[in-house]
Amino acid sequence: MDVPTILTAFILTALAGLSTGIGSLIAFVAHRTNKKFLCFSLGLSAGVMIYVSFMEMMPSAKEELVSAFGDRMGILYLLLAFLGGMGLITLIDFLVPESGNPHEIHGVEDMDKKDPLHRVGFVVALSIAIHNFPEGIATFTTALGSLEVAIPISIAIAIHNIPEGIAISVPIYHSTGNRKKAFVYSFLSGLAEPVGALMAYLFLMPFWTSSVNGIILAVVSGIMVFISLDELLPSAEKYGEHHISIAGLVAGMAVMGFSLFLFA
Numbered sequence: 001m002d003v004p005t006i007l008t009a010f011i012l013t014a015l016a017g018l019s020t021g022i023g024s025l026i027a028f029v030a031h032r033t034n035k036k037f038l039c040f041s042l043g044l045s046a047g048v049m050i051y052v053s054f055m056e057m058m059p060s061a062k063e064e065l066v067s068a069f070g071d072r073m074g075i076l077y078l079l080l081a082f083l084g085g086m087g088l089i090t091l092i093d094f095l096v097p098e099s100g101n102p103h104e105i106h107g108v109e110d111m112d113k114k115d116p117l118h119r120v121g122f123v124v125a126l127s128i129a130i131h132n133f134p135e136g137i138a139t140f141t142t143a144l145g146s147l148e149v150a151i152p153i154s155i156a157i158a159i160h161n162i163p164e165g166i167a168i169s170v171p172i173y174h175s176t177g178n179r180k181k182a183f184v185y186s187f188l189s190g191l192a193e194p195v196g197a198l199m200a201y202l203f204l205m206p207f208w209t210s211s212v213n214g215i216i217l218a219v220v221s222g223i224m225v226f227i228s229l230d231e232l233l234p235s236a237e238k239y240g241e242h243h244i245s246i247a248g249l250v251a252g253m254a255v256m257g258f259s260l261f262l263f264a
Contacts, residue, residue, distance in 0.1 A: 009143035010197055012154040013136050017193025019158035020128070023165020024186035028179055035239040038163060042236040043245035045156035046228035047252020053221035056149055056260060057142070058082070061221070064214030074214075081215045085222025092130055093230070125168045125185040129192040132161070135227070136196025138220040141204070145213065152256055153224070160232060161190060 058078070066074030135157055143150035165186045172182040204216065236245030 005144060006201065008147065009140045009150070010194060010201075012143050012150055013139040013197040014194040016139050016154040016157040017132055017136060017161065017190035018187060019161040020132075020165035020168065020190035021183065021187040022158075023162040023167075024169040024183045026162065026166060028169070028183070036241055036244050039236045039239045039241035039245040040248035040251075041159045042163070042232045042239075043248025043250075044252040044255070045159045045248075046232040046236075047249040047254075048152050048156040048256045049224040049228045049232075049252075050249075051253040051256040052149055052153060052260075053224050055257070056146075057217045057221045060145070061214040061217035064210045065218075068211035068214065077215065078218050081218035082222040085219035086226045087222075088219070089131075089134055089223050089226045089230075092134065095130075125172060125189045128164050128168055129189040132164075132190060132192035133196040133199075134223050136193030137200045138223050139193065140197035140200050141216045141220055145217065148260065152259060156252070157193075160227070163235060164189075 061081070062074065062078050065077050068074065069077060139150065139154055139157055142153055168186040168189055169182040172185050173179060176182065204212070233245065233249070236242075236248070239245075
């Protein structure tokens with residue numbers, strides 16, 4: 001793997017992760033949450049992730065695993081890796097304390113509320129950092145294989161991280177009364193993604209083969225489908241704009257499909 005490809009993968013992962021800082025800035029600058037925009041954006045991200053998982057990454061993973069292990073065992077390893085990716089992110093969800101659930105929706109107008117239930121700041125920041133770790137692995141390993149796929153995924157994850165930045169900033173502001181600290185913790189939580197990329201580089205790159213690449217693609221597909229179904233779409237629903245989020249979902253699939261077609 002050449003150095004420019006690895007550096008590009010790190011840069012994409014870092015940009016996607018640090019977009020939590022954008023969410024934090026929105027929380028401090030905006031007066032109200034643009035729910036329609038957030039619903040559409042979350043649906044768009046889910047559409048990109050679901051489409052690329054099933055239409056690009058899983059077929060590529062199947063091709064490499066079948067080539068390495070034969071038809072029957074290759075498909076078995078594909079299925080196990082896909083479900084393993086879902087199992088990994090499910091385990092992370094299980095280990096995160098419920099009080100710091102990063103799926104809890106916050107609007108920027110919550111900055112003006114003094115609800116003690118929001119005073120869970122550092123736990124929320126830590127929880128989202130833990131969730132961002134496998135996303136960093138997913139973005140990094142995808143970028144190593146195909147920039148045409150990795151760039152839309154990076155954008156989708158960055159969009160996904162913007163509401164998380166709001167979700168971190170609101171409770172930290174309420175727990176400390178310090179806007180600067182709320183922004184810093186929101187920004188730093190995004191560093192978990194480049195850290196995930198670094199771990200992938202250190203522990204996966206020395207053993208990188210076509211079969212390992214196939215397994216990683218399937219695992220990443222499982223992670224992204226789970227994130228879409230468990231985080232993105234439910235979050236959009238909580239903003240109360242169902243049809244707009246579905247329109248975003250369809251638009252995300254269309255954008256991803258046409259981009260893959262144009263760069264094929």
